[in-house]
Amino acid sequence: MNNLSLVMYDLDGTLVESVPDLAAALDKMLTDLDMPVAGESKTRLWVGNGIPALVKRALTDDISGDQPGKVDQPLFTEAYERFCFHYDKELGLHSYLYPGVVKFLQAMKKRGIKQAVITNKSEQFTHHLLKLMDIDHYFDWVSGGDSLSEMKPHPMPLLHAMKSLGAPTHHTLMIGDSINDIRAAKAAGVKVIGLPYGYNHGLPIEEANPDLVVSSLTELL
Structure with missing residues (x-):
């Protein structure tokens, strides 16, 4: 040093x-879209490459879900907006x-x-x-x-x-x-x-x- x-x-x-906040926002996003929630354990595996990658991985329930062509663009756009809305409210709470x-x-x-x-x-x-x-x-x-x-x-x-x-x-x-x-x-x-x-x-x-x-x-x- x-x-x-x-x-x-x-x-x-x-x-x-920060995973507790991210997971809470991600699960609320998935609930809005009538999809199964992910929970903290999966969220912990998916973080690290930015919010767009995190959202795509959640939508596909797959760590490779952020690869090109894995997620329909209109679905991603809606999901991304919903995640940001929820994360803005969850940020710092947990x-x-x-x-x-x-x-x-x-x-x-x-x-x-x-x-x-x-x-x-x-x-x-x-x-x-x-x-x-x-x-x-x-x-x-x-x-x-x-x-x-x-x-x-x-x-x-x-x-x-x-x-x-x-x-x-x-x-x-x-x-x-x-x-x-x-x-x-x-x-x-x-x-x-x-x-x-x-x-x-x-x-x-x-x-x-x-x-x-x-x-x-x-x-x-």
Whole structure:
């Protein structure tokens, strides 16, 4: 953790346990469409690639449901609108910060290290959730899944944040819970730490080959 200029974090499954809110909104969407509810266990496997992918996976009850041609466009459009309506009301009601998150964010801020959130969640919901969790003031940069033309695992959001904040690659660290975070960081040329408690489609984060795995952010202090 020496000589760091910037720490970039994923959001869902890294800083915030957000599946309860997502699952509640997803189940209400499915109920509106007279479809079987999914529940938290399935939702946990489907998150990580943005809301459009999550909605398509729920509509098909399949993690590959976001592939082209799997979902009828009019159905997706209606489902997406219904999900966003419900998620706007559910956001923050059941979510909570993982242990050690605030302590770590405070420590980085005290050391003068810049901090950024790089998530595939839409920017609108990202800013709202950060504010609801009362951690928005720790971050110098926030990038959502719809902020740029590419999202993780593409390195663009990471590279854009580093350039905007003036942080060199060798002084930057990425922290995340999924293979999307690991791939994006490696493609951007930065070190990456994996967290095992989040959402990685049910697979151990070690299989994504991060540079280090820690069970809590406080292990890095």
